Amino acid sequence: MKLIFVFLDGVGLAEPSSANPFYKTPMAKLKEKHGIEFLSESASISHHDLVFKPIDASCQVKGIGQSGTGQFSIYTGLNGSVRFGRHHGPFLPSALRETLADCNIFAQLKLLSKTTCYANAYPRRFVRMCKMLRDRGKIRSSVLFEAAVLEKVAILGAEELKRHEAVSGDIINHWWGVNAEDGDPEIKRIQPEQAAQNLIKLSEKHDAVFYEYFHTDLCGHGRITATASEIIARLDGFLSEILHHLPPHTLFVLTSDHGNFEDDSHYHHTQNPVPLLVKGKHADVFQDLEAIHQIVPAYINLLKTLNQTTPLDGETGVQVA
Numbered sequence: 001m002k003l004i005f006v007f008l009d010g011v012g013l014a015e016p017s018s019a020n021p022f023y024k025t026p027m028a029k030l031k032e033k034h035g036i037e038f039l040s041e042s043a044s045i046s047h048h049d050l051v052f053k054p055i056d057a058s059c060q061v062k063g064i065g066q067s068g069t070g071q072f073s074i075y076t077g078l079n080g081s082v083r084f085g086r087h088h089g090p091f092l093p094s095a096l097r098e099t100l101a102d103c104n105i106f107a108q109l110k111l112l113s114k115t116t117c118y119a120n121a122y123p124r125r126f127v128r129m130c131k132m133l134r135d136r137g138k139i140r141s142s143v144l145f146e147a148a149v150l151e152k153v154a155i156l157g158a159e160e161l162k163r164h165e166a167v168s169g170d171i172i173n174h175w176w177g178v179n180a181e182d183g184d185p186e187i188k189r190i191q192p193e194q195a196a197q198n199l200i201k202l203s204e205k206h207d208a209v210f211y212e213y214f215h216t217d218l219c220g221h222g223r224i225t226a227t228a229s230e231i232i233a234r235l236d237g238f239l240s241e242i243l244h245h246l247p248p249h250t251l252f253v254l255t256s257d258h259g260n261f262e263d264d265s266h267y268h269h270t271q272n273p274v275p276l277l278v279k280g281k282h283a284d285v286f287q288d289l290e291a292i293h294q295i296v297p298a299y300i301n302l303l304k305t306l307n308q309t310t311p312l313d314g315e316t317g318v319q320v321a
Contacts, residue, residue: 118148
């Protein structure tokens with residue numbers, strides 16, 4: 001069972017309203033092909049091969065969820081806010097670094113002899129800066145980026161993007177063509193559907209592929225020029241293409257660390273639940289999950305179950321599939 005994991009930064013599920021970008025700009029392709037709408041009233045799908053539901057990002061800790069502890073919870077399967085004593089962000093708190101080193105998803109998959117890929121393409125200067133700062137004791141990257149560095153998972157860049165072996169942070173490669181200092185004019189803009197196909201191809205080479213999309217949270221904070229409608233259109237094409245062409249033995253999982261983008265009446269995080277979208281064989285294993293820190297344990301337990309050997313006649317066995 002392979003995995004494609006997509007993380008959307010700062011995406012909650014809220015009711016339809018004039019302040020909800022997902023209501024004002026519906027994801028038509030996702031709805032038409034898969035019956036999925038990123039609205040709280042519609043997030044109730046539970047089939048053997050498709051689960052879509054709201055889950056808790058606060059992890060039963062008072063206050064508004066933040067990226068540092070939220071991403072830690074997602075990528076370790078441990079309740080980061082409880083362990084730290086409160087929500088913390090935007091980066092990983094120092095007190096949780098040692099636990100991340102021991103329990104991150106890349107390390108857990110390595111123990112199961114699974115190959116992994118961090119699909120995001122980063123510019124060289126950003127990678128150098130993050131590594132320089134972490135040498136000084138400061139984490140200024142996403143939690144998954146830090147986990148990749150810890151586990152020596154390759155950090156991809158422009159060269160991989162040119163070969164369609166990575167995915168741009170904006171999905172469509174636009175940033176690389178317009179950024180004179182850190183971009184690359186040889187990297188051409190692509191459609192979201194092409195980016196989706198590139199991600200699927202990566203999953204053919206690795207057991208588990210992870211991609212993070214941060215523009216939702218950046219837009220929610222008013223820090224980028226891309227509009228909410230533009231971002232939704234990209235996600236609509238990207239996600240619907242992945243789900244439509246998902247290989248039969250691949251599991252797709254999507255979630256977020258806190259709410260923000262779904263309410264454009266302000267620039268702050270929200271306490272709304274976040275989406276859990278699971279597509280593929282054994283998706284129903286995730287239907288009873290209630291919080292973001294339960295996703296990784298459910299996935300790891302599924303892998304262990306699938307790897308078990310069932311005895312036959314006391315002598316031979318078959319793999320559970």
